[in-house]
Amino acid sequence: MFFQGVFESVTSFLHYIGSMIEDMSKQHTKTDVILIGAGIMSATLAAMLKELAPEWNIKVFERLDQPGKEGSNVWNNAGTGHAALCELNYTKEQEDGSVDISKAISINEKYEVSKQFWSYLVERGLINNPQSFIQPVPHISFVRGEDHVDFLRKRFEKMTAHPLFEGMKYAQDRETLQKWMPLMMKDRPESEAVAATKIDSGTDVNFGVLTSVLFDHASTGNVDISYNQEVTDLVRTEDGGWEVQVNNQNEGRIEHHQAPFVFIGGGGGSLHLLQKSGVPEGQGFGGFPVSGQFLVCDNPEVVKQHRGKVYSKAPVGAPPMSVPHLDTRFIDGKETLLFGPFAGFSPKFQKTGSLMDLLSSVKRDNLVTMVAAGAKNMPLTKYLIQQVLLSKEQRVEALREFVPDAKADDWELVTAGQRVQVLKDTDEEGKGTLQFGTELVTAGDGSIAALLGASPGASTAVSIMFDLMGACFPERLQEWEPKIKEMVPSYGVTLADDPQLIDEIQEYTTKTLNLVGRKETSAT
Template identity: 65%
Template sequence: MSATLGSLLKELVPDWEITVFERLAKPGEESSNEWNNAGTGHSSLCELNYTVEKPDGTVDISKAIKVNEEYQLSRQFWSYLVNKNLIRNPRDFIRPLPHMSLVQGEDNVNFLRKRFEALSRNPLFQGMEFSADPEKLREWIPLIMKNRSGNEPIAATKIDSGTDVNFGALTRMLFDHLQKQNVTIKFKQNVDDIKRTRDGLWELKIRNLDSGVTEHHRAKFVFIGGGGGSLHLLQKSGIPEGKGIGGFPVSGIFMVCQNPEVVAQHHAKVYGKAPVGAPPMSVPHLDKRFIYDKEMLFFGPFAGFSPKFLKYGSMLDLFTSLKLHNIGTMIASGINNISLVKYLIKELMLSKEQRMEALREFVPNAKSEDWELVVAGQRVQVVKDTPAGKGTLQFGTEVISAADGSIAALLGASPGASTAVSVMLDVIQKCFPQHIKAWEPKIKEMIPSYGVSLQENPQLIQEIHASTARTLGLNN
């Protein structure tokens, strides 16, 4: 997110001075790192939790449309950077990969059919196929269908325009680009404090983690893009918009297979349905991944709990985030989400063999020796009071900004990096409204569909799909 914001601003106002402070020794080592997320280009092609069956039996696809349109903005901006030779070798961060949804049971098959029919009528989802024929499914997903027993109905949708994205590689590419644009990037730097000065600037107290030396830096605008660490920094800023907000950390674990014989049998991202009581980010899925030019399979994620807000954070993170202004909200959230806490603890207690049993629901022949456990990143979900109730757990990404637009913080995690361009355009609109009119021509040069509803412009969708696929090397 931070790399995306910096890249956008450097195109809009090249003469602005930007400095980046990062706690770790390299960029993209937390949530963006390729081992810490599923690497899905989230565009609602396979994620069942973006489509909800309403009481009348129809399927609401409004969120799916929103997420898909947001991902199209990211594809356009990445294509702009590639076309301008600002980043190179798109194959190093994005690959074409079919996206599939897979369900079992008569009710789920009926839901998937209705979902398919609703999405197929929308031009954003052209090319999607549906099948409840086991023979066809054996062609699509041989590893999953091999030696599958039982007569329970099974069905899947498949669309070939999906993508696998290495967000760690993309983050590193963007920061390399920014360094060439004279952006100062300082690693192993901790932001100890953020204060407003009398003249309206923000003063940051920065500590070098190697030497312990402290420096003070002043800025007209600050963006806090520290993943789970953003909440603490937002609280230090003292802005009223940050009051009453808490964070609930959820950890993740993937099963990873690097056995070439097994990996060769699966070529898709296949998403199922989340178990009852599970959070949305725990939807089980079996993914082909491309990491360092090596093909592998990821299955999961298995949810867990740790009080850390960052994978490389402190066990005290959750407790130090509790303040007088949010303690009531956090207590209410704990009471309201006891079933979720129990679920997370249960997941955390699973043995490897118990996780293998969950995997075998997808891959009946899975062997323990072919799969290893990999701890993924921390996701800190926003907790706040809403009209729905006190201490409501939010599962989306949220930007909190000061009324004057001088500081903004990114909280939350889902659908995460896929929508980075859309989220950062929102930051720019909120924090620099006085510049938007002058910047709009450049924004539209970078992102042709900016300000346009794609679903209402089928011709533009076709043009964008074709041009971004060509530039990013996504044509199979």
């Protein structure tokens, strides 16, 4: 009996100690804002809030060991400064033959907003050397075949009538096209009908570098960035805020952090966390993962023959995400050529994610949406299967439609990142609609927001964050407005309606970021 009593006492004591340790591990750290994911979206929001509310304490949790390593990484992100200058899928031909450029106008305006914020940071010395993340590169649209040539001509006429696209040039003659795209015109059949538009004020953006630059700036204030920290759950607190559960992989323990506002900017990982939040605004969404591959050339003799981002028409039956393009990219201090994308399929929602990501995203509230999307998108499934089965030589043959004399030995196949396209129900297209683009989801009380989807998200990040602030911090916008207008002079104004302001903004960002202005374009 004595030993049994001692044993029970020791057991009880150990249990008490274990409970104390567990309670200590669950001590709640409170902060003002929690950002989940250290990609371009969280970096942009952190940098903006540092300017607007420097007194706020902000915590950033990233499950990998560096910022911008997933979707924002230069090898994983095909977003290279999308400004709708050359992307033909943003200007659709209508049934009556006219060309709708409204989406191009919207995207171009949003990209101009991003450039203004970056210029603000550079002008005030808050970030240095804009050439580390942005370079001037002509944007070119290239088509083959009489029907596509006719479309491009109509597109050019419609776009150049708008002040946002001043400086765009059109050509069909071989001499001009040879000057614009020598690598692509070499050995091209004379009988082939071809045309192109070119605008020299385009850019190449390395969003991985920009993410690091923005976090470097933000972390000089009240922004704390923690790596190898995976957010595994989040629940409501009694005061209407959020408690975030974090797996601290550095120390092998679970931590809990509280904040009145949380932004889920985890790329492909955002959907799962939005679902765990339980907010009604997040119900019904599904995700369709698509992987990508590019052919890469770093042979200096080939690279020097091409300078531009050249976009063409997607093959018949292919989705908008498959628009082929040959891009000059600036990676690790040197010029490189990328051609693609070649689509593929993986059930992972992130490149470093789990094979169970897709299956685990299926919930009761989105099951019908997911099933309907599968039924409606059988052509996409067939296309992805065909893409997966392509050999390298077949991919090089696709490249030869852009570069007729391309040699397979000069090009290496590289796997890019994962993109999770949004699935949702819409009034226009019914259940299971596959969305191309980004989707900002905010709770009705503004306490939590999540960003879903893909391109052209990175290029329009600043505008997306303004939308977030309007939904989540409406009571602060009036107070912040003078500072916002200092950061983004066109804030609150539709650039498309003010040609004089367009000129002023373009001159400002061109000078500050060392780019090429629309009015500086050459006659050729």
